[in-house]
């Protein structure tokens with residue numbers, strides 16, 4: 001079996017950066033075309049930049065990175081960005097397509113409503129995230145009925161969404177489940193943002209909204225992070241989470257860092273998460 005190119009679009013902002021290589025021919029440098037949709041613009045580049053992280057990960061000699069500045073004419077237009085390989089027309093890079101967002105602007109945070117279109121929209125968002133990560137959305141994403149029944153399962157759960165321009169760009173789920181153990185006063189938190197909106201401080205704000213919902217509803221929040229997820233670990237440590245040591249994901253045995261934060265009950269009533277918090281980033 002021939003193994004095709006492997007790569008990823010890592011960053012889309014003031015520059016567009018990623019990597020791609022052909023494992024069967026590690027010395028080959030691949031040609032890359034970066035496509036913008038507004039106005040249609042095409043930039044060709046060779047993926048030959050040295051990246052220590054790629055070398056460290058065993059991707060040949062690591063000279064497989066590419067980066068081009070966002071053309072001046074596109075700044076502020078938020079164009080969609082896609083990457084094509086002229087020598088492998090059918091190949092798609094992980095993390096494509098993306099949107100070049102340079103300023104976050106207005107974002108609202110609120111709990112999803114079990115009635116109406118929120119569950120369908122959230123499932124659509126989750127499926128899109130799995131596809132961006134190169135996974136199969138059919139098996140990895142809960143169905144709308146599962147999501148509705150999870151929401152109806154009790155007062156110990158909440159699913160927050162972040163919306164920008166009417167589009168869901170992130171979510172944070174709080175409820176029972178691994179790594180928190182039942183009847184310990186702890187709930188578990190999981191968070192994920194669309195790559196277009198990472199690095200603007202939104203993850204931190206969504207976590208703080210989750211804490212606000214959870215304060216008074218549980219004594220402690222727990223989460224599990226992969227040890228190499230430096231960005232997430234920095235966020236959690238910065239918020240005051242402490243490391244409880246390694247924990248194996250029950251389904252796969254994959255080792256995570258289990259972390260926790262204690263929450264004091266609020267002086268006033270707990271936050272009614274159905275009412276949106278509006279952020280300006």
Ligand SMILES: CC(C)(COP(=O)(O)OP(=O)(O)OC[C@H]1O[C@@H](n2cnc3c(N)ncnc32)[C@H](O)[C@@H]1OP(=O)(O)O)[C@@H](O)C(=O)NCCC(=O)NCCS
Pocket residue numbers: 191192193194197198199200201202203204205223224225226229230231232234235238
């Ligand atoms: C992890 C995640 C939620 C963070 O959200 P975010 O909006 O990108 O993060 P923020 O911009 O709020 O940054 C929070 C902290 O992360 C750290 N950070 C930010 N960018 C970083 C980067 N590129 N590398 C390492 N750490 C970084 C900083 O410590 C920052 O704190 P500071 O603002 O005080 O400097 C988001 O990146 C994401 O969804 N990642 C993919 C999914 C994931 O990993 N989920 C967590 C699974 S456990």
